[in-house]
Amino acid sequence: MFLPVLYGASRAHRKQLGAKGFIHVANDMSKKASPDEAIRTAVQGALNALTASAKFGLIRFVYTSSSFAATQPKPGKPFTVTAKTYNEEAVERAHQPDPDGETIYSASKVAAEQAIWKWTEDNPSSMVVNTGMLRWRPVF
């Protein structure tokens, strides 16, 4: 007897249940995956998050990237980072034998970020996309 009431309430409620924003943080930090597998998971996971967000009309999408997607830290050495700078060093090293976990992580962040920007170029929408990065201290 109460089921129609439950259904009605749920249906009204359901309209508010669609998300309006997505912050994609998930990343495989287990360091167990091979470089190819880690990169594939990061890229595919990011694109799944992005396409779901666009499909259901979200307003904002943020990928929590990393300073390691932009560059290796180079303490004491002045260098320039622009919006187009990526950590190519890590990408290169990730494809050499026995890369360390940090290198694989960095390369997967580069690949996921590049895939996100390529997708937004290929699929114009009103959803605003950004890739934020976090640093533990200022560069200088």
Next chain:
Amino acid sequence: MPIPGLASVAVPYGSVVVVSGVTGFIGSHIADQLLLAGYKVRGTTRNVQTGKWAEEHFRGKYGHDSFELKQVIDMAADGAFDTVVDGKHVFACSLRGFSSSPEAIRRQGLHTRRK
């Protein structure tokens, strides 16, 4: 508490924001800041059992309706986030357990209603 320094926000306060990786260090802090600002958070994790603390913690701190935890076992699988973003799975849960298929959910709903 609205975000200090912002006169208006693009995503209205009270909206649901999905945070993937919500049980991690960065994800859990982002969820906390969103909840503090007045958003609702739908967090995803690979394992809702080991991630249960997050739901308990955030619901305890911000209220039962503020936070929900959803399992996405493999984020690289096709359409991994679709039902989480869409939100219709919540409706299915409230009726009779979890179903990942939107068609099945719709059928169940209509069927139940006709009864």
